[in-house]
Amino acid sequence: MSYTVSEENYIKRIYHLQQETGLVNTNSLAAEMQTRAASVTDMLKKLKTKKLLQYEKYKGFKLNEAGKKAALDVVRKHRLWEYFLVEKLQFDWDKVHAIAEELEHISSEELVQRLDNFLGNPSFDPHGDPIPDRNGKIPVINQQNLGTIPLKKIVTVSSVGNQSAEMLDMLKHYHIALGTPISVLKRFEFDGSLEIKVLHRNACIISEQVAKNVFVHDVQ
Amino acid sequence: MSYTVSEENYIKRIYHLQQETGLVNTNSLAAEMQTRAASVTDMLKKLKTKKLLQYEKYKGFKLNEAGKKAALDVVRKHRLWEYFLVEKLQFDWDKVHAIAEELEHISSEELVQRLDNFLGNPSFDPHGDPIPDRNGKIPVINQQNLGTIPLKKIVTVSSVGNQSAEMLDMLKHYHIALGTPISVLKRFEFDGSLEIKVLHRNACIISEQVAKNVFVHDVQ
DNA sequence: AATAAAATTTAGACAAATCTAAAAATATTA
DNA sequence: TAATATTTTTAGATTTGTCTAAATTTTATT
Ligand SMILES: [Mn+2]
Ligand SMILES: [Mn+2]
Ligand SMILES: [Mn+2]
Ligand SMILES: [Mn+2]
Numbered sequence: 001m002s003y004t005v006s007e008e009n010y011i012k013r014i015y016h017l018q019q020e021t022g023l024v025n026t027n028s029l030a031a032e033m034q035t036r037a038a039s040v041t042d043m044l045k046k047l048k049t050k051k052l053l054q055y056e057k058y059k060g061f062k063l064n065e066a067g068k069k070a071a072l073d074v075v076r077k078h079r080l081w082e083y084f085l086v087e088k089l090q091f092d093w094d095k096v097h098a099i100a101e102e103l104e105h106i107s108s109e110e111l112v113q114r115l116d117n118f119l120g121n122p123s124f125d126p127h128g129d130p131i132p133d134r135n136g137k138i139p140v141i142n143q144q145n146l147g148t149i150p151l152k153k154i155v156t157v158s159s160v161g162n163q164s165a166e167m168l169d170m171l172k173h174y175h176i177a178l179g180t181p182i183s184v185l186k187r188f189e190f191d192g193s194l195e196i197k198v199l200h201r202n203a204c205i206i207s208e209q210v211a212k213n214v215f216v217h218d219v220q
Numbered sequence: 221m222s223y224t225v226s227e228e229n230y231i232k233r234i235y236h237l238q239q240e241t242g243l244v245n246t247n248s249l250a251a252e253m254q255t256r257a258a259s260v261t262d263m264l265k266k267l268k269t270k271k272l273l274q275y276e277k278y279k280g281f282k283l284n285e286a287g288k289k290a291a292l293d294v295v296r297k298h299r300l301w302e303y304f305l306v307e308k309l310q311f312d313w314d315k316v317h318a319i320a321e322e323l324e325h326i327s328s329e330e331l332v333q334r335l336d337n338f339l340g341n342p343s344f345d346p347h348g349d350p351i352p353d354r355n356g357k358i359p360v361i362n363q364q365n366l367g368t369i370p371l372k373k374i375v376t377v378s379s380v381g382n383q384s385a386e387m388l389d390m391l392k393h394y395h396i397a398l399g400t401p402i403s404v405l406k407r408f409e410f411d412g413s414l415e416i417k418v419l420h421r422n423a424c425i426i427s428e429q430v431a432k433n434v435f436v437h438d439v440q
Numbered sequence: 441a442a443t444a445a446a447a448t449t450t451a452g453a454c455a456a457a458t459c460t461a462a463a464a465a466t467a468t469t470a
Numbered sequence: 471t472a473a474t475a476t477t478t479t480t481a482g483a484t485t486t487g488t489c490t491a492a493a494t495t496t497t498a499t500t
Contacts, residue, residue: 004487006487025448026447026448026449027446035487035488035489036490038449038450038488038489038490038491039489041448042486042487042488043487046487057495058447058449058495085331088338091330095330098328099328102328103323103326106319107322110315111305111309111319114311115309118308118309226456246478255457255459257477257478258459258460258461258479258480261479262458262479266456277465277479278464278466278477278479
């Protein structure tokens with residue numbers, strides 16, 4: 001089965017929302033898609049007809065197994081292309097999302113498989129998000145956000161939660177990138193902000209909000 | 221200015237047709253686009269409104285300068301992506317057209333420029349067709365078709381005219397690819413077919429129709 | 441439980457890109 | 471040049487994805 005660009009965008013968005021909330025509701029999807037609730041309802045009917053969705057009027061909805069697989073196909077392509085853009089074309093990691101949002105809809109299966117091989121079958125995209133394999137299997141890592149790790153312990157940045165341009169811009173300013181060694185020197189009880197040390201940089205302070213969106217794992 | 225996928229496909233097709241015939245007519249464009257004459261007329265009105273086209277009802281049409289530049293942008297992307305697919309992803313040259321037909325519509329200017337650099341600013345695509353630069357300038361080469369070169373002279377294959385899957389498949393069978401050294405041993409007056417010698421291969425015979433679509437230039 | 445507020449769906453409209461069938465213009469030919 | 475054939479355009483319909491405004495359903499609050 002193959003889907004339109006619009007269908008694919010909806011499917012992927014529903015997938016991400018249901019990872020967080022289980023059932024998804026119309027308004028939150030409309031907000032994510034930057035469209036109107038009425039348009040969402042229209043698309044839900046279509047996706048239900050195509051048997052990708054469990055959906056009862058007024059009761060919320062979520063992807064079924066076929067829907068999840070379809071979503072993971074799009075996610076896989078999105079993240080592989082992001083990896084290509086950063087690793088091969090030297091884009092900054094905060095500039096690739098919009099382009100991958102288009103590239104993820106190119107339909108050739110063989111293209112995706114060859115791209116995957118060309119890139120060396122990467123497991124994580126430039127934002128640290130896992131790249132599903134062609135069967136939809138997702139690699140896992142143990143990671144915690146910066147707010148929860150013990151003081152002085154040196155850890156490695158593995159992914160970022162909030163991936164808005166604003167956030168990525170801020171991380172660039174702090175010289176925080178994937179793989180960056182980092183440690184927490186002090187936790188301020190007043191507002192939850194952290195004094196951190198990035199390798200080769202002076203200590204600096206980040207807000208609790210930033211800390212919660214920086215995920216790290218043990219140095220290998 | 222940016223255009224829809226459909227507009228870009230029409231613009232590109234008109235460009236290629238007018239290279240051959242000057243003025244283009246509705247039916248031939250409809251045939252090329254695999255659509256109906258009525259649909260072509262609709263699109264012509266749209267492109268005229270967008271000032272890409274000289275068009276008088278019943279009198280034929282052609283792209284103006286703005287239209288040609290728009291077409292060359294699409295051609296440039298198409299051929300750069302084809303080069304990428306063959307040189308980086310190891311696709312066979314006869315498998316890349318349909319995929320490039322999608323990739324050519326990805327809109328980022330920066331992407332195209334970075335791709336161009338990543339590929340080493342190639343001048344010709346895998347079928348030997350010139351790749352316009354970002355200003356729409358097209359590299360030229362002196363080339364003739366195989367039917368017109370002197371017997372025994374060793375020349376190099378530089379491009380192919382007919383690029384149908386059938387033709388490319390046939391050339392693969394003859395071990396004719398871009399850059400292949402080749403010479404004509406004998407010309408048969410009966411049907412215009414040629415006995416040719418491909419380097420490292422036994423002599424063989426190709427039809428006049430094939431010969432006319434194989435372009436060659438002097439060995440450098 | 442009744443009322444108000446919020447969330448969701450329906451009804452009806454629109455733009456883009458396509459189609460078929462019919463009308464109009466142009467070209468061919470007897 | 472008049473009849474015929476071909477080409478092109480128009481008229482009107484259809485599909486997809488979107489919208490606004492109104493109606494309906496669910497949830498929250500007196
Ligand atoms: Mn997308
Ligand atoms: Mn990403
Ligand atoms: Mn195309
Ligand atoms: Mn080509």
